[in-house]
Amino acid sequence: MGDVAAYSITSALGKFGIRQDPKLDQGTRHIVNDSRQVQPGDIFAAVRGTLSQGHVYIEAAIAAGAQLILIDIDDESGHGQLRWLQGTSRSVAAIEFYQLGQSLAEIASAYYQYPANDMTVYGVTGTNGKTSVCQLIAQILNYADTPAAIIGTLGAGPLQNLRDIANTTPGPTLLQSLLADFKQLAIANVAMEVSSHALEQKRLQPDLVDVAIFTNLSRDHLDYHGTMQAYADAKGKLFVDNGRQRWVMNADDRQTLGYLGNANRDISTVLVSSRQSLASLQEQFVNLTHYVVASDIHCHPQGLSFSIVSSWGEAVIDTPLLGRFNVDNLLACFGALLISGISLQQLVLASQKLRAVAGRMEAFAGVNTTTAVVDYAHTPDALENALQACRYHNPRQLWVVFGCGGDRDKGKRPLMAKAAQQYADHLIITNDNPRSESPQAIADDIISGLEKPEQAKVILDRRQAVTFALSQAGPQDMVLLAGKGHEDYMIIGEQRIDYDERAVVADYFAGES
Incomplete structure (x- = not known):
């Protein structure tokens, strides 16, 4: 981030009827409302929600070097009150602000001029x-x-x-x-x-x-x-x-x-x-x-x-x-x-010079091989559009590899299956950030939307699913890899695992050449 020495929090707060000593501006840098992002000199906006577990986030912000704290309060009579908070090694000025969360966007806009x-x-x-x-x-x-x-x-x-x-x-x-x-x-x-x-x-x-x-x-x-x-x-x-x-x-x-x-x-x-x-x-x-x-x-x-x-x-x-x-x-x-x-x-x-956006209908191919298209489509409508887009380019056979996210809208899972079955010749159901849900249970929800579930193949390991589809598709075929797009991770349980589908595809074709 750039130099913010010229910015004044006291001037910004003055627009909300709060008058404080301009000395409070000394050493301040950025306004942040996530204690994990606080750097020395930052102003920490402790909006309600941030304080849902007591003052632990304020203490963390002070420990990280916050220069000033703005505290969200629900008593209008305390608006603008200055007090000092004691951290483990130093005290920090804090200004109480009535309904801070509702005004934070305007405060930040005023602060950055x-x-x-x-x-x-x-x-x-x-x-x-x-x-x-x-x-x-x-x-x-x-x-x-x-x-x-x-x-x-x-x-x-x-x-x-x-x-x-x-x-x-x-x-x-x-x-x-x-x-x-x-x-x-x-x-x-x-x-x-x-x-x-x-x-x-x-x-x-x-x-x-x-x-x-x-x-x-x-x-x-x-x-x-x-x-x-x-x-x-x-x-x-x-x-x-x-x-x-x-x-x-x-x-x-x-x-x-x-x-x-x-x-x-x-x-x-x-x-x-x-x-x-x-x-x-x-x-x-x-x-x-x-x-x-x-x-x-x-x-x-x-x-x-x-x-x-x-x-x-x-x-x-x-x-x-x-x-x-x-x-x-x-x-x-x-x-x-x-x-x-x-x-x-x-x-x-x-x-005439535009480039495909990373992971948005991004095409990969080797020499005399199938064409793979990596796309972020993860809704029924987006998947349908992506499959139709592939169809417009006249592949001999159209393959699709897709899944659905866990801990998200379950109602769209069978709808994704219907879209895939309508436009693709071959369906491979796999993982797409299952999170805390059972990957097999998510796959079962998807399959419930298929009229002929025997037409779909389930390979829960996404890397294996992609490799299988690319190895089975013919030179005139097209393989749509839907859902991951630009993402370079997979969330399984509480683990964030490295997984870059674009790199997987590029490596596959590099090995085929």
């Missing part, structure tokens, strides 16, 4: 496509000589220098710290994945997003949200009617009508579609002003080609990306970038 105000922030939400859309936006901006960074599943930072982060969408303190770092690097564009969890937990302020993008909605995370409506409502919190935010919506997803129906005023919105004509959109959406519509879509061994008609002009797109759903991902990118001032010609040229 509102870095988002000096950049364009693209926020991408939806069940599938968030990672790809963010990476493609950054790639295109980089090709247009406009430095960009991403925040999401694959990490945070410029594409060539990503750092790991714990969550798809980081918490409010880390998010503002990252944006401040990007500002110091003169990065004026950030594409970030926005998860439903982050929106529900208020980990970010939707107001800081300049261009809000909706990809699609299908079943996922019902173990957390409970119902599809609650899931949709959580994602819908990204879209705010603040007179500044611009929206990019997938017109082919019925949820778009719901989001647009909730808007209180005319919002600058781009509708994108790969399945409807412009005339159909104009009939369905009154007052349509911004649009990007694809047609004449062709999937071929070298990638994709399609035509677009848009409110910025017409063009033919050629790209090395695989999979028809990447047409939808590209349309979301195009809509976001066109409404932000990138020219259509720049998009055409950049599309």
Whole structure:
């Protein structure tokens, strides 16, 4: 992280009616709300939940070198009170803050001097496509000589220098710290994945997003949200009617009508579609002003080609990306970038140079061998899309290796099986982060969704399952390895075991050559 010596916590707290001695700023660095991440000089925000097991986390933060503690309280009369906490070797100033958790995002933003105000922030939400859309936006901006960074599943930072982060969408303190770092690097564009969890937990302020993008909605995370409506409502919190935010919506997803129906005023919105004509959109959406519509879509061994008609002009797109759903991902990118001032010609040229996102329809092959496609698909809809994408490229036989995560939505397991059986010729069921559940029990849940369970083979050891599929598939076949994507681990029980599917596949083909 960059130098933060100029930042003032007392100034930030002053916006909330708390006046303290500016000497408290001396030696402070970053605000963090996870005691495990505290470095010497940091400010530790002890929000409720952090204190659920007494003061153990505060003590840990002091031991790690915290310079100042912010304590979440539920008694408004104590707001702003300064007290001193005694650690094992030193005492540390602590400021009480009424309902700290609800204000932490704004505190962090003020502390880092509102870095988002000096950049364009693209926020991408939806069940599938968030990672790809963010990476493609950054790639295109980089090709247009406009430095960009991403925040999401694959990490945070410029594409060539990503750092790991714990969550798809980081918490409010880390998010503002990252944006401040990007500002110091003169990065004026950030594409970030926005998860439903982050929106529900208020980990970010939707107001800081300049261009809000909706990809699609299908079943996922019902173990957390409970119902599809609650899931949709959580994602819908990204879209705010603040007179500044611009929206990019997938017109082919019925949820778009719901989001647009909730808007209180005319919002600058781009509708994108790969399945409807412009005339159909104009009939369905009154007052349509911004649009990007694809047609004449062709999937071929070298990638994709399609035509677009848009409110910025017409063009033919050629790209090395695989999979028809990447047409939808590209349309979301195009809509976001066109409404932000990138020219259509720049998009055409950049599309020819795009690279597959790691673990997202990423193809591997040897000499005269089958083609393996590594993809992160781990929902029924994503698996169906990935299998359909493979089918569009005309393999002789299509194999699929997949599993389902443990301690997660069990209802999607038979649905994954149905999607696999509908589109694949050969099914191999294996592990995918079983966690505390029995791998065989998860496999049995998956098999329950098959009409002909005898068509599936269960190989719980994932490495063996992948090797078996690649060894059995023919030269004209395609093997979809679904679920792990970019991940480099497997969670079995409480153990996090090293497992990089992309490396497994690369090593297999290297041994075949």
